Amino acid sequence: MRMVMDSVGYAAVRAIDWPHKIGYFNGTASAWPADVIAAERARGQLLALVDVLGDAPYGAAILDVERGDVTAPEIIRAWVIARNQFRRDAVVYCNRSTLPTVISALAGEPCRIWLANPADNGEPPMTVPDLGLPAHITLLGVQYVLSPRSGGNYDLSVFYDDTWHGDRESAEAASAAVPKPEAVPGPAGAAPVPVAPATPSPAGTGDTPAPVTPSGDIPAAAEMAAAPALQVNDPAAGSTPAPDPAEQLLPHGFIQHVITDVRQVAGLFRGAGAGHVAQLLEEAVSAAAETGALLQRAGL
Numbered sequence: 001m002r003m004v005m006d007s008v009g010y011a012a013v014r015a016i017d018w019p020h021k022i023g024y025f026n027g028t029a030s031a032w033p034a035d036v037i038a039a040e041r042a043r044g045q046l047l048a049l050v051d052v053l054g055d056a057p058y059g060a061a062i063l064d065v066e067r068g069d070v071t072a073p074e075i076i077r078a079w080v081i082a083r084n085q086f087r088r089d090a091v092v093y094c095n096r097s098t099l100p101t102v103i104s105a106l107a108g109e110p111c112r113i114w115l116a117n118p119a120d121n122g123e124p125p126m127t128v129p130d131l132g133l134p135a136h137i138t139l140l141g142v143q144y145v146l147s148p149r150s151g152g153n154y155d156l157s158v159f160y161d162d163t164w165h166g167d168r169e170s171a172e173a174a175s176a177a178v179p180k181p182e183a184v185p186g187p188a189g190a191a192p193v194p195v196a197p198a199t200p201s202p203a204g205t206g207d208t209p210a211p212v213t214p215s216g217d218i219p220a221a222a223e224m225a226a227a228p229a230l231q232v233n234d235p236a237a238g239s240t241p242a243p244d245p246a247e248q249l250l251p252h253g254f255i256q257h258v259i260t261d262v263r264q265v266a267g268l269f270r271g272a273g274a275g276h277v278a279q280l281l282e283e284a285v286s287a288a289a290e291t292g293a294l295l296q297r298a299g300l
Contacts, residue, residue: 001126001158001159001160001162002019002020002047002141002158002159002162003020003124003156003157003158003159004020004021004022004047004141004156004157004158004159005018005020005021005022005154005155005156005157006021006022006023006050006143006154006155006157007023007147007153007154007155008024008027008029008030009153009154010023010024010032010033010036012152012153012154013153013154014036014039014040016152016154017045018045019044019045020045020047020159021040021045021046021047022046022047022048022049022050022062023036023037023040023046023048023049023050024049024050024052025037025049025050025051025052025056025059025060026051026052026053026055026056026059026060027052027053027069030050030052032049037049041167046167047159047165047166047167048060048061048062048091048165048166048167049061049062049166049167050062050063050064050093051063051064051070051079052064052069052070053069053070054069054070054072054075054076054079057079057080057082057083057086057090058082058083058086060166061083061087061089061090061091061166061167062091062092062093062114062166063076063079063080063083063090063091063092063093064093065092065093065094065098065101065102066093066094066095066098066116071098071101073101073104073105074105076092076101076102076105076106077105077106077107077109080092080106080109080111081109084109084110084111087166088110089112089164089165089166090110090111090112091111091112091113091114091140091164091166092106092111092112092113092114093114093116093143094113094114094115094116095115095116095117096115096117099113099115099131103133103134103137106136106137108136109136110136110137111136111137111138112137112138112139112140112161112164113131113133113137113138113139113140114140114141114142114143114157114159115129115131115139115141115142115143116142116143117129117142117143117144118143118144118145118146118149119144119145122144122145122149123144124142124144124145124156124157124158125142125144125158126158128160129142138161139160140159140160140161140164141157141158141159141160141161142157142158143155143156143157144156144157144158262281262284
């Protein structure tokens with residue numbers, strides 16, 4: 001059992017020596033700066049990051065489902081599928097009123113729940129509440145007191161699972177390769193085809209990876225044209241807000257298409273057992289993506 005602290009105000013948490021902190025990967029008012037995230041990782045105190053936009057399943061392990069953040073069932077399911085394909089540690093943060101929507105949206109997909117349920121007495125529930133959850137869903141923890149009643153600009157939770165850790169250590173994050181592609185069902189009668197997960201697009205380009213359907217399949221081209229895509233952010237790019245496209249001086253869309261194609265090819269090589277070739281391709285595109293992110297931040 002662990003006592004966990006989370007806050008959209010990173011300054012309030014940064015100065016506190018606390019072993020289990022949860023930060024925010026994105027959001028106009030909530031995103032923690034990349035240097036703060038890196039510092040908390042280096043201290044070994046960052047337990048996980050929260051995605052409030054629903055577009056960063058590779059950058060955050062927790063999806064924030066509440067009014068003003070993510071509420072659409074199709075986004076909830078697509079996000080959880082993408083995160084589970086990446087690290088199999090997906091968590092949805094919700095309250096009691098939105099819990100039925102989350103359960104319905106998951107439709108059998110394994111997931112953990114972080115339940116917002118402030119206690120009247122402000123005390124942590126030391127025994128796991130019986131919420132009557134289906135077998136594929138487990139209760140990770142309960143957020144039992146909110147700011148300012150918690151004593152500062154942060155909320156407090158109790159996590160019952162001592163093994164769950166939604167954030168990589170800094171060294172592992174820096175050297176992590178693109179996750180091994182999953183086999184995606186092909187046309188009837190055809191063998192499954194290994195496909196790499198959706199690839200990040202540089203912020204502001206307007207290029208989006210192929211969306212993940214509620215079934216986990218890659219949709220047909222006609223469906224993709226009509227369906228909103230699940231835009232995936234690159235963890236290495238931090239949480240810098242997307243620049244105004246009108247202010248960009250270089251067209252990055254074509255370059256990103258090339259990077260996307262190379263990642264797909266790397267996934268095919270890995271699926272065919274040529275892991276060393278896939279690794280070289282993945283390292284090359286990761287370096288290119290990081291360079292592109294730096295150029296964009298510099299306004300180029």
